[in-house]
Amino acid sequence: MECISRLRLLRSGPIPSGFHEIVRFSSSGSSKRWTTRQRRDPYSREATLRNLKSRAAFKLLEIDHNHHIFRHGQTVVDLGFAPGSWTQVAVDRTGRKGRILGIDILPCMPPKGASAIQGNFLHMETQREVKAFLSEDSLGRPIDRDALGAAGEEVSYIDLERQSELSASSHEGVDNTRRSANTSAGVRVVDVVLSDMMANTSGNSFRDHALSMDLCNSALAFAVDTLKRGGHFICKFYSGVEDVDLERRLRKAFDIVKREKPRASRSESREQYFVSKTLKEGVTKQDLYGDLYDY
Numbered sequence: 001m002e003c004i005s006r007l008r009l010l011r012s013g014p015i016p017s018g019f020h021e022i023v024r025f026s027s028s029g030s031s032k033r034w035t036t037r038q039r040r041d042p043y044s045r046e047a048t049l050r051n052l053k054s055r056a057a058f059k060l061l062e063i064d065h066n067h068h069i070f071r072h073g074q075t076v077v078d079l080g081f082a083p084g085s086w087t088q089v090a091v092d093r094t095g096r097k098g099r100i101l102g103i104d105i106l107p108c109m110p111p112k113g114a115s116a117i118q119g120n121f122l123h124m125e126t127q128r129e130v131k132a133f134l135s136e137d138s139l140g141r142p143i144d145r146d147a148l149g150a151a152g153e154e155v156s157y158i159d160l161e162r163q164s165e166l167s168a169s170s171h172e173g174v175d176n177t178r179r180s181a182n183t184s185a186g187v188r189v190v191d192v193v194l195s196d197m198m199a200n201t202s203g204n205s206f207r208d209h210a211l212s213m214d215l216c217n218s219a220l221a222f223a224v225d226t227l228k229r230g231g232h233f234i235c236k237f238y239s240g241v242e243d244v245d246l247e248r249r250l251r252k253a254f255d256i257v258k259r260e261k262p263r264a265s266r267s268e269s270r271e272q273y274f275v276s277k278t279l280k281e282g283v284t285k286q287d288l289y290g291d292l293y294d295y
């Protein structure tokens, strides 16, 4: 038996081109400007005080405050989760029985209580792995040893060994020990899909918008494939000419679609969020995209 997230997290292969710029060198002028801005920014200070991985948490907290996205016990998929502040919010809001899976192109340990898969979400292979993980109901569930005992199940030494090995190497307090050999492609088990995916912006607004639309469309096709009826989809996008097409698709798939610019989103940034609630019955990704995302 093997664990998807463990395999992906332990793989320390080269970081894909375009992501190296994320590293900030302390001696550069732009780094000093970035550090000064972070120190002055109230959201960054508050994030540090609250032990949140980044100021981005406040965008999702505001969206949840306005739109009531989360409930206890939900399954949440967080696309582009690193460094993990949205995942922290999802873990917190879904409580002890929540199941949270983060995906990122960068290697990153998920926050406590969540699982993670490393991979490029635009690649079919990554999406297949995510669906395989989701289709195995026992994966990514918080460990509740008391409940196991109460049910009278015997936990073998090998199970415990495997559990502690996986918990240490992938994430804490989450059960990833079982994986079905035969995984299905269509899995409607998700309550909320979040996507905050974006690579570093290039400064070329057309290019950034085009990349953002690729990520959003891929996330939407995945959401429509994996959300339960009534599920919700939150998606960051960089505004531009094509966002009306995205909005049209969202309206076809969800009962309620709103554009949001949370206060924590910097005013100079072109980023906005689509908050889409309540997946309609019977909508498929083929209805939105034909055969484009045929996997």
Ligand SMILES: C[S@@+](CC[C@H](N)C(=O)[O-])C[C@H]1O[C@@H](n2cnc3c(N)ncnc32)[C@H](O)[C@@H]1O
Pocket (backbone or CB within 6 Å): 053, 054, 056, 057, 079, 080, 081, 082, 083, 084, 085, 086, 087, 103, 104, 105, 106, 119, 120, 121, 122, 196, 197, 198, 199, 215
């Ligand atoms: C703004 S950050 C997300 C911040 C996160 N929501 C948080 O609260 O900590 C965007 C993330 O999207 C990831 N990303 C960008 N393109 C991606 C892709 N094609 N596949 C997977 N992750 C991607 C980046 O690596 C980055 O970690």
